[in-house]
Amino acid sequence: MIMSGDTQTSSYVWRPSSEPHLVTRVAEGLASVLFPPRCLLCGEGTERLALLCERCTQGLPTLDGTRCHRCQEPLPEEGLDLCRACGTRNRGFDLARSLGSYASGWGRLVRALKFDGERAVARLLCARLAAYLTDEEPFGTIGVVTYVPMSRSDRRKRGFNQAHLLAQGIGRRIGISARRLLLKVRETPPQAALPASERRENLRGAFHLIRSGRGKVLLIDDIFTTGSTVEACAHTLKSGGHKEVFVLTVARA
Numbered sequence: 703m704i705m706s707g708d709t710q711t712s713s714y715v716w717r718p719s720s721e722p723h724l725v726t727r728v729a730e731g732l733a734s735v736l737f738p739p740r741c742l743l744c745g746e747g748t749e750r751l752a753l754l755c756e757r758c759t760q761g762l763p764t765l766d767g768t769r770c771h772r773c774q775e776p777l778p779e780e781g782l783d784l785c786r787a788c789g790t791r792n793r794g795f796d797l798a799r800s801l802g803s804y805a806s807g808w809g810r811l812v813r814a815l816k817f818d819g820e821r822a823v824a825r826l827l828c829a830r831l832a833a834y835l836t837d838e839e840p841f842g843t844i845g846v847v848t849y850v851p852m853s854r855s856d857r858r859k860r861g862f863n864q865a866h867l868l869a870q871g872i873g874r875r876i877g878i879s880a881r882r883l884l885l886k887v888r889e890t891p892p893q894a895a896l897p898a899s900e901r902r903e904n905l906r907g908a909f910h911l912i913r914s915g916r917g918k919v920l921l922i923d924d925i926f927t928t929g930s931t932v933e934a935c936a937h938t939l940k941s942g943g944h945k946e947v948f949v950l951t952v953a954r955a
Contacts, residue, residue: 742814742823743807753826762830763802765954773798773929774954793929794936798949799840800926801830808953812924816864824864827952828871831922834950835876841948845917847873848883850935851909855889868952869922883919883942884935885910893931901930909935914942921947927955 739748741755748755768777772793775785787793802808815823835841849869857863866880873880888908893901919939923932926949936947 742820743810753822758807762807765800765802772796773926774800787929792937794933794940795921795929795947795949797841798926798929798932798951799834800951800954801834802953804925804927804953804955806953809925809955812864812952815867816860816924819861821862821867824867824871828868828875831868831950831952832872832875835872835920841918841920841950843918844876844878844920844948846883846915847876847878847880847920847922848939849880850921850923850931851882851884851886853886853889856886865923868924872920872922872950878920880922881913883911883913883915884938885912893927898928898930901928902933905930905934909938911938911942914944916943916945918946918948919944921949923949923951925953925955926951 739751740746741748741758742753743758744755746755746757752759765774768780768782769775770777770785770788771783772788772795773785775787777785800808804812811823811827814820815827835844847869849863849865851865852860852863866882869880886908887910890904890908893904896904921932921935921939926932929949932949932951936949939947
């Protein structure tokens with residue numbers, strides 16, 4: 703097992719099919735004996751190499767309370783529709799939705815993918831994101847799925863772009879191919895290291911449009927914090943003719 707922060711991660715990655723063959727079942731059984739599977743969140747044993755136990759799977763929380771209709775920012779009182787940012791400026795994106803809070807198990811799963819490179823977590827998250835799109839239909843009909851790009855050097859350091867992995871998995875599940883529409887052309891300091899007031903300026907001119915279009919775009923990222931990153935991407939997409947940009951992330955900070 704690998705430990706990283708407060709997230710327990712597995713050192714093995716399996717992808718059982720929906721109708722496993724005999725060899726697959728035997729391999730899974732052997733792996734379960736040699737490496738007893740444990741839930742990433744609570745450490746309890748799981749069945750058939752599942753990443754989460756049933757209790758943690760069912761217990762991942764949704765966002766609650768009074769929230770901004772556009773971005774889901776918590777609002778100080780009922781009766782309000784928009785947060786200050788969405789009510790006072792053009793944010794580029796039309797709606798932004800997240801599965802749950804970054805302070806919950808959703809954040810721990812994102813960290814396991816992002817910092818520990820646990821690709822199996824991406825499949826779990828893709829399944830939950832795709833199910834949310836299918837069950838809730840928050841954005842209506844989508845024309846294309848894309849993702850927040852990383853700079854070349856950042857991608858080389860990490861080895862992958864987690865937003866790209868999520869977009870590909872979601873696209874396969876909902877039957878819409880994920881396409882690279884944006885390129886990050888300028889290195890920027892990490893957003894997490896900057897105060898909210900400097901984040902938008904940090905990303906000014908950082909993204910370049912690869913393909914123009916007129917359809918509705920679903921923009922995928924792992925975390926929504928202040929929204930500065932997806933806001934910059936959305937403005938760039940709309941500058942190329944895309945009519946509407948909807949944002950979907952795993953967690954909201």
